[in-house]
Amino acid sequence: MSNLGTAFTILEGIGSELSSFKCGLAHFFLQHTSASLTINENYDADVQADTETFLNRIVPEGKSAPWKHTLEGPDDMPAHIKSSMFGCSLTIPITNGKLNLGTWQGIWLCEHRDQASARTVIVTMTGAQA
Secondary structure (H helix, E strand, O other): OOEOOOHHHHHHHHHHHHOOEEEEEEEEEEOOOOEEEEEEEOOOHHHHHHHHHHHHHHOOOOOOOOOOOOOOOOOHHHHHHHHHHHOOEEEEEEEOOEEOOOOOEEEEEEEOOOOOOOOOEEEEEEEEEO
């Protein structure tokens, strides 16, 4: 799992549009089945490492794993399961031109494949503009 996209990175792509909203919602949708989006603590890197350890223990990969779907390699089916566990979309409130996340919260783009490919996140924003 890689923290490829944090709230900061995502803000680089939507910052100018986001700043025009006084109140609203930002919806993030990841167009992939072997990666996921989640909100979690984004301060201590140990949280990410511990989350990856947990996921790898409950969804094993490799030749001894029980999965039938291995068309794209032994990490393929585990990636699909992990993606389903976290999901592929988030909705976050917008307040005064900013994502209204908690103090320690950040958006994680979780890569569940061993060899990551390019990922696309679609962002839509609705609400009252300033």
